[in-house]
Amino acid sequence: MNRMKRYFHVLLATVMLSAAISCNDNNIGQSITDTVTEVVTDSSFTVTGVTVKNTVLPARTITKLLGIISAKNYGVLTTDVVTQFMPTAYIDTVGVSVDDIDSCKFVFDIPAGGFTGDSVAPMRTTIYKLNKALPSKLASNFDPSGYYNETDILGTTSYTASAIMAPDSLKSEYKANSLFEFTVDAPVSLAKEIFTKFKSDKSVFMTPKDFVKFFPGVYIKNSFGSGRVMNIYNSQFIVFYHRHITKDDGTDSIAKASMGYMGGSAEVLSNNNIRLEVDQAVNDMIADGEMIVQSPSGFEVQIRFPIQDIIDKFLSGGDKNLAVINDLSFELPAYSLTNDYGIKPPTYLLMVKTSEKDEFFATNHNVDNKSSFYAIYDSSKRVYKFTGMRNFVLDIIKNKNGVAEESDINFTLTPVDLIAESTSTSSSSYYYYYYYSTASSTEVIGIRPAINKPTIAKLDIKNAKIKLIYSTQSIRNM
Numbered sequence: 001m002n003r004m005k006r007y008f009h010v011l012l013a014t015v016m017l018s019a020a021i022s023c024n025d026n027n028i029g030q031s032i033t034d035t036v037t038e039v040v041t042d043s044s045f046t047v048t049g050v051t052v053k054n055t056v057l058p059a060r061t062i063t064k065l066l067g068i069i070s071a072k073n074y075g076v077l078t079t080d081v082v083t084q085f086m087p088t089a090y091i092d093t094v095g096v097s098v099d100d101i102d103s104c105k106f107v108f109d110i111p112a113g114g115f116t117g118d119s120v121a122p123m124r125t126t127i128y129k130l131n132k133a134l135p136s137k138l139a140s141n142f143d144p145s146g147y148y149n150e151t152d153i154l155g156t157t158s159y160t161a162s163a164i165m166a167p168d169s170l171k172s173e174y175k176a177n178s179l180f181e182f183t184v185d186a187p188v189s190l191a192k193e194i195f196t197k198f199k200s201d202k203s204v205f206m207t208p209k210d211f212v213k214f215f216p217g218v219y220i221k222n223s224f225g226s227g228r229v230m231n232i233y234n235s236q237f238i239v240f241y242h243r244h245i246t247k248d249d250g251t252d253s254i255a256k257a258s259m260g261y262m263g264g265s266a267e268v269l270s271n272n273n274i275r276l277e278v279d280q281a282v283n284d285m286i287a288d289g290e291m292i293v294q295s296p297s298g299f300e301v302q303i304r305f306p307i308q309d310i311i312d313k314f315l316s317g318g319d320k321n322l323a324v325i326n327d328l329s330f331e332l333p334a335y336s337l338t339n340d341y342g343i344k345p346p347t348y349l350l351m352v353k354t355s356e357k358d359e360f361f362a363t364n365h366n367v368d369n370k371s372s373f374y375a376i377y378d379s380s381k382r383v384y385k386f387t388g389m390r391n392f393v394l395d396i397i398k399n400k401n402g403v404a405e406e407s408d409i410n411f412t413l414t415p416v417d418l419i420a421e422s423t424s425t426s427s428s429s430y431y432y433y434y435y436y437s438t439a440s441s442t443e444v445i446g447i448r449p450a451i452n453k454p455t456i457a458k459l460d461i462k463n464a465k466i467k468l469i470y471s472t473q474s475i476r477n478m
Helices: 003-022 168-177 188-200 208-214 280-287 307-315 354-362 390-399
Strands: 033-042 048-053 064-071 075-083 101-111 115-117 123-130 148-159 179-186 218-224 228-232 234-246 252-263 270-278 291-295 299-304 322-335 348-353 372-378 383-386 410-423 432-436 444-449 455-459 465-477
Touching (some): 064 115, 064 218, 101 188, 123 179, 148 218, 270 280, 307 390, 322 348
Antiparallel strands (some): 033 465, 048 299, 064 228, 075 218, 075 270, 101 179, 115 228, 123 218, 291 455, 299 410, 348 410, 372 383, 410 432
16 A cells, blocks of 8 residues: 555545544434444454563662572572662751660561562671762662772661561551561661751751762662562661650650651662573573563563554555544463562563653653553463553554554563552651552552562463454445
8 A cells, every 4th residue: 555545545534533523413314325334353463573681770769679589490680779868857856865866777668578589588688888979870780889888887687578577566567568677777876977967957958969968878788698589668767766855844754756867769869789690591592582571680572563564454444434443452472481489470561662662761651552551461361461552553543644663663572560659657757659559559650660579471472462443334325
């Protein structure tokens, strides 16, 4: 079909659609034509693809993935964290002096199921103070060497992935909220230093940019053990102190208190430093032509989506001079690979124009159902199903005269995390938190490269199914 013929079909379909919309109860007269409506379902389209590396992921994530695992049909994953903190805008100083500060600690919250590996494997975490501000451009291949001193340790602790680490007073709360935590005791001198700075210059605590000049952040490293990676979705620095209170009768009393001085936030730099040694069995599959997606910092699949064939089929109506697209969907089978820790396919898969992928993540885009889509893995059917693709076709027909460009054909399938916003209501916390949403959660506000847990899957491109459903009308004279 040449360009002139394609343009004629697009114009005719537009005119007929406008005419159909203009009909109403006020202009119905004696029928002089008979129309025959037909619903057409076409699944004759094919997809091709190739596996490519996806080893460098952008920073700016609130989730901290920490630990080491080794699994067959996956590889060896090592990940640690560098992060700045958002300061609280207020520190309690009424009836409190620097000498009233008793202790402090870093607190890390992990959601239910927020780890991969052995839950009881003993591991140790060490926290180092950064000695200078992090660079503005960070990625998953960042090397923290030179940004910390191995002797400047803020704390270290051994931990497991079990709620039994929680104090008895909190176990019921943790169970109810499906989370647990591990803590790292810090030197009280750090809390006193922050307290003193707040007393002398509150402006330092007004913005992260000012605060980072005073406290550049921390490097969190797995310093012993292996067999587990943890998804830390929230982090805080908590200070414990006592407050002097003067009662109405003039007597004094002392009350224990605690509050967060700083914590994780989407507004500050936080980066997972990821090193993945892919298992040789996975590399062999890719060499044999298998399509593999793996996260974090593993593989994605680039495909050629037959959008031009779809448009041509829709527009080649012969005598059928009125056609309406009802739906376009893309169903992609995907399978788990047998491994040591039950590492599953990515929960979410993003389909984005390859030419727009970097910008999509750099600007924190959400899907628009024209150049980007996402699908949720259906573990029972073992498929990803991309739906709502109708506007993709209509956009090319309307704005490009039905002629797809190369950028409309080349797409990337990559594992992602969906992010929704939540705010803490605790009086000791002043931060915005992000969590990885499920299909039934609140509105998604962002999509990021998948880093919250290890994933891997084999995509069955050969058996992928594209389904185009459209309606046509044939006009027959009476």
